[in-house]
Amino acid sequence: MALVKAGVVVLDCAEPEKLAEFYKELLDAEEIVASANLVEIRGADGTRLAFRRDVNATPPSWPRPENSFQAHLDFLVEDLDAVERKVVGLGGRPLETKGAPGPHEERGYSDPSGHSFTIRLEPSRAPKQG
Template identity: 80%
Template sequence: MALVKAGVVVLDCAEPETLAEFYKGLLDAEETATTANLIEIRGADGTRLAFRRDANATPPSWPRPENSLQAHLDFLVDDLDEAERVIVGLGGRPLEARVTSGPLEERGYADPSGHSFTLRRTTSTAPKQG
């Protein structure tokens, strides 16, 4: 039995309410805990994220070197284009375009508070036809 179990990823931000709404929409999540300075959500797949109020939060500047990548999240999707439309509709923005294609195709984004995350296309587990 593990002594320590994975808990929840916590992102510091100036406005946890805004960030919680963004990730609730992205992950089809529900709020599981709320205080004056912290909101926790659980995604439909069980992913747990929390957003902690920090009035002095400085968003990462990645890919620029100052305040560079502090941490980032990776999400798996079947359709990158559809996921991008949802992200932009929720207030996120693309960080870079990757021209690569194939099973390792990925794209970088920032949430409304500037935290970076990556979408990676899932590889099909269905047997090849024909």
């Protein structure tokens, strides 16, 4: 039996209730823990995220170098345009990036509290043709 199990990604923010609501809607998630200073959600696929109150939280400034990349989330999607509309409709905003690296098309955003995240096309699982 493993001594340590994978836990949950926790984002610090000034208003955990509002940020949890953003991600609940984005991930079709459910709230599983809530207290005065922490809200935890679980997505339909089992992904767990938590949001912890920190009144002094400073959002990352990525892609600018000052206070840049603290951490970010990657979400796999089937339709970049549809997910972008959902992100923006929920209060997220696109981040300007110049030619995202990597083998898959991806787009960067920040959530309403300024944490960066990426949506990228889920790799095809279809068998190769030919």
